Amino acid sequence: MVTEKSVEPFRGPIPESGSRHPLLPTPYRVVKRVVETDTVVTLFLEALEGGNLTFRPGQFNMLTAFGVGEIAVSISGDPLDGGPIRHTIASVGAVSHALCSLRVGSLVGVRGPFGNGWDLTGVTGMAGSATQDVVVVAGGVGLAPLRPAVLELLKMKEEGRGRVVVLIGSRSPDQVLFKEELDVWRTRGAHVEVTVDRADASWRGSVGVVTSLISSAPFDPHDAFSLVCGPEVMMRFTARALLDKGMHEDKIQLSLERNMQCGIGWCGHCQLGPYLLCRDGPVFPYGGRLAELLAKREL
Amino acid sequence: MRDLPMDVLISRHPLLAGLPNDILLLLAGCARNVPFHAGTLLLSEGDTADTFYLIRRGRVGIEVHDPRRGRVVVETVGPGSVVGWSWLFPPYRWHFDARAIDEVGTIALDGACLRTKAEADPVVGYELMKRLSNVLLERLQATRVRLLDLYGDGKVS
Secondary structure, eight states, X not given: OOOOOOOOOOOSOOOOTTSOOXXXXXXXXXXXXXXXXXXXXXXXXXXXXXXXXXXXXXXXXXXXXXXXXXXXXXXXXXXXXXXXXXXXXXXXXXXXXXXXXXXXXXXXXXXXXXXXXXXXXXXXXXXXXXXXXXXXXXXXXXXXXXXXXXXXXXXXXXXXXXXXXXXXXXXSGGGOTTHHHHHHHHHTTOEEEEEXXXXXXXXXXXXXXXXXXXXXXXXXXXXXXXXXXXXXXXXXXHHHHHHHHTOOGGGEEEEOOOOOSSSSSXXXXXXXXXXXXXXXXXXXXXXXXXXXXHHOTTO | XXXXXXXXXHHTSTTTTTOOHHHHHHHHTTEEEEEEOTTOEEEOTTSBOOEEEEEEESOEEEEEEETTTEEEEEEEEOTTOEEXXXXXXXXXXXXXXXXXXXXXXXXXXXXXXXXHHHHHOHHHHHHHHHHHHHHHHHHHHHHHHHHTOTTOOOOOO
């Protein structure tokens, strides 16, 4: 969990002699490319030299599209599978569009992993009951950084932990990420619900905002915690809906996005009040100062 | 399982939960159990709006027919929700279709009956309007969020 602190200059590890400088990208090759929707692509990346990096659910890498630029992209793979690093990218700007357009065999620069990731200690019993329910709420491509957490939570559930509830909001049925995998999650015991903003009559699921799924979702709000990722407005509304349902604000984690550039707390571009999101986040508990900070227009 | 009295049934719906027993008994006089098979219409655009549905189980799609796109689902509502507002205000005509997506269990409340009782007893009317306004507010806020079209736009070549 993050404790409040004033923004300080970089105080992370200074690169050791012979180790790679944290601002220097490592070359990776695209070994597989999956078109998830007409706006989202998943790239599978393998290091040209040495092994692939290890990461925790919710962490991100800085990806370089050579000749275009660098952006922060969450890791969407399974932390335990040891295979290529998986990034699910929405084409929303010049760099993300360039990354989404890469083909198998292309080179990508990778720095990371950065950030704190999701705090899953609540599930393992270290922060309360060992049977806590977990409510994962995703909006749009926000499901990508939640996927590693869901996979880890499902493994915990198989060991007898609490319920895993996954609530997904999407623009339309064709924009829902990892559609086939959602059925696998269901067969593994997760309660998965999808709602879309608009649909024709062929859609058998829900239509409406993702917060509308919270009231009837099967979890005990007094003994549950939540992981939320999506557009910031959606996260604010979701946090309030979870509070209304009775969940404590410290049990709600949000993954925030700002203009991350260095990834290691040097440049200050991703500052949110007293926090540098790349260093102190991107995952924060909604309790403490976060609700207030998110409501400040100047930030 | 033996059927529960209607005042008990409606007291278990979130819209009416917590109302005093005398009001529940009064409203129960306007209520009846109505099930719908999947695919059938609860109400149809342009028809007289004379009923208000408390959803007990299943999901209902609020739809509009577009000549170009066919049936467009505007919103879905599930157990604990309500369907139908147009019985509240003249000219009492439905503005949308509402169709059962699954097997749906409802409690149908007669709109004219409710209006009469609300007019005759302002306490009942005020309680009903407070609760209905809260649901309308939630729907309005949810609709505003959807208008933001938060989930982005872009194309991958």
